[in-house]
Amino acid sequence: MAETLAPIALTLKDIAREAGVSLATVDRVLHNRPGVRPDTVRRVKAAIERNSFQPHVAAAELARGRARRFAFVMPSGPNPFMQQIEAYLGEMASWLSARRLGVEMVATDVFDPSALASSLEALSGDYEGVAVVALDHPSVRAAINDLVDAGTKVVTLVSDVPSSRRHHYVGIDNIAAGRTAGALVGRLVGQRSGKVAIVAGSQGLRDHAERIFGFNQVMAAEFPGLSVLPVLEGRDEDERSEQLLARLFGRHADIVGLYNVGAGTQGVAKALGDKASGDRASGDAGRDKQVVFVGHDVTALTRRLLLQGVMDAAISQNPGHEARAAVRVLLALARGEPILREQEKIRIDIVMRDNLP
Template sequence: MTARRKPTMEDVAQAAGVSYATVERVLNGRGGVSRAKEASVLEAARALKIDRALHEVSVRWLRIAIVTQDPATASPYYAALQQGFELAQKSFETYRVLCSVTFFEDLEAHSLARVIERAAQKADAMIVVAYEHPLVVDAVSRVAKKMPVVTVASDLPDSGRLAYVGLDNRCAGRMAGELMGRFVGREGGPIIVIAGLRTYLGHEERDGAFRSVLRRRFPACEVVATVESREDARSTERLTRDAFAKYPGLRGIYNISVGDEGVARALKALKREHETVLIGHELTPVSRALLIEGVMDAVLDQSPFVEAVRAVEVILGHYNRGTPSGLPLQTPISIYMQENLPAQF
């Protein structure tokens, strides 16, 4: 019997539909090969189990443009997300990845669309946290025709994106509704929702699912308004005061986005911090302290740190770089209350 012949570069070239020279350049990391051909060669080489450390093979730096809000002016979620991208940069250094973060100049759709288009000019892939608006979706769609795009935290399902990484926002809204209904009790009463921007699909989904659970299971609880902070943490104190001026019997507040501290200041000033149920998102030093004080009743937490790393991993998988971790694209939700806070934050 003859020993089975080891696969060669010629075999890889035939399987990938490229020339021998192209295979040689890819497997020896010499560059000068398009992304599409590189991916085909690496996929064929792995399928044939060619005797080579393919996990270390990279032709050139993979440039990932990341478009998100500036953590200095937005929710602490974005600070954790940025830290996650910094970790991904270091963790995937072997695969020659460059993560370049671009922050929104403002929240206007025209401006955001320009930022997306500009960030894509010198990129091989994009990760974006953006709200749903025709101009924004159109900009992302144009980018997605040229390179893989991954949406994080809030999806843009009609943009042609490669994948969405984040929590199930409808599930988060349903959980918040369940908690609110149980905390407020049988007597019910008026409740408001404070969204960041309802054009963020994630915020709209949370709001809609929250309302649905209350209508179906806790009909005595009435959502009397959804107001927008426009992702400005400073505005939530004013919004809360305005809500009590209009609805003096307000029983609950579901804060979908930023500004828990502003809501808390208003509740304390109005002497309503222990009569009003407050549910928010993201376990931060501020929300942790408010839970301990008893001002907040529950916090729904996700893991932006993990989301950032997972989003980069999805891009690497698209280009056949690295070994898939098998982690889900959907982020699990944790519920924190006063009695189950981690010992340290």
């Protein structure tokens, strides 16, 4: 079921009511016309600022006679990074309202192509724009193309389907992110030789597949003393990721590096021997001090793991920037306006314990 974040739009009448003045007075203040007392001007301007009201934008949208509706198709389940994006969308309520925009969240299993395709198909005709965390699969590609053919503007978010007719991708260069992770693991391992484990949500997710590709490129070219093990797919689930990795550690005593491509970070940390999880006695460090651990995103959990020295580095992307960029891109597409590509470009950051934001 979709969750509506901001379906209500402010008008000049709303500002006049909140300031306790007439509509004509608000109009005079907006156009700097004389005849309004200074305290009234201050009251009207305070109401405008308090509601992040932009009259010229709002007036243009009001002339359309109805609000625009966008849907964000997001992964179901406790993925901290995706929850951050949703939280930032919630914080945009005033900005959205001033532009007569309604943004609704649609949760689905993005690892299941039929479930994701069905969720996309159900949106046809109801929304002007759709942002989707996409699985690169023929059925998902077809569902995206059908939406586009029906006149819906489609933006892929975090994970792309470049072979589809989606209008724009909002996210980092995931091959570059994977290469960055590979360089970090290789250099932090140093002169040791051994094996490197990779845990991903699913290689069907384009962002995960591209990160793995970039990681393997660097490993093969620059660190011949390190052998990369076959990818484990934990579906971004803590328990599944923990079990898969624990079994891998049982089979390979010489693992010196670990790359966690997606979420499931708590499970990965437990398998490594995260003392903060309470699963190990204080005298047993497990493998968390012997294995170089690089993952993604700065969340409450990864922050703690970095501070404890369990995690060595996080490849970070700004969830607030991604949320705002996705909305701005959809709005520009709906209005037929140009997309400011430099403004919407998502940057890759390397975060370690010593530079935590």
